[in-house]
Amino acid sequence: MAERDSEARVHFSTIKYIHQAGYRLKLSSVTIATASVIYHKFFRENSLSDFDTYLIAATSLYLAGKVEEEHRKIRDIVNVCYRTLHKSKSPLDIGETFYGLRDAVANCELYILRVLRFKVAFDHPHKYLLHYLKALHDWFQPYCQLSIWGFNAMVLRYHTIDLHIPNGGQYFQKT
Numbered sequence: 001m002a003e004r005d006s007e008a009r010v011h012f013s014t015i016k017y018i019h020q021a022g023y024r025l026k027l028s029s030v031t032i033a034t035a036s037v038i039y040h041k042f043f044r045e046n047s048l049s050d051f052d053t054y055l056i057a058a059t060s061l062y063l064a065g066k067v068e069e070e071h072r073k074i075r076d077i078v079n080v081c082y083r084t085l086h087k088s089k090s091p092l093d094i095g096e097t098f099y100g101l102r103d104a105v106a107n108c109e110l111y112i113l114r115v116l117r118f119k120v121a122f123d124h125p126h127k128y129l130l131h132y133l134k135a136l137h138d139w140f141q142p143y144c145q146l147s148i149w150g151f152n153a154m155v156l157r158y159h160t161i162d163l164h165i166p167n168g169g170q171y172f173q174k175t
Helices: 002-024 030-044 052-069 073-087 097-113 125-140 148-158
Strands: none
Touching: 002 030, 002 052, 002 073, 002 125, 030 052, 030 097, 052 097, 073 097
16 A cells, blocks of 8 residues: 555656656647656556656656647757756756666657557547536536646646547447
């Protein structure tokens, strides 16, 4: 139980890191959500102790940018992710550290694609959740202040969302 809690904390802080770096890269919320889903899907298949979570997160951002047609240069991904993680250090200079991180992201991208069997484009639960939360917000607006974006970001930090429609979406059946 304690191991599961520590894994949940690691995933939570890493998804928070994805959100922070994504905002600094000026990525849309759908692209950040895609990066979060890629990250979670990768760790469904792999053990947390076998990989550097921040490398997987940076690579997920890079890959999500490509998937959602919001591409950022690998140089920008490396620099922003490095500065997000190491706030007190000076920016990266072109040198051995930068090239090592750049090559690690490029190699990790290929590995993630293989692990996910090149299935990185998917119907986003994020979009459905936004519509649902918007409807709730409009309905309850006089009574409470519901933060749509905050709730949505919180959901993406914990798990991916598996939407299931019972009876294949057929609620009314002839008897």
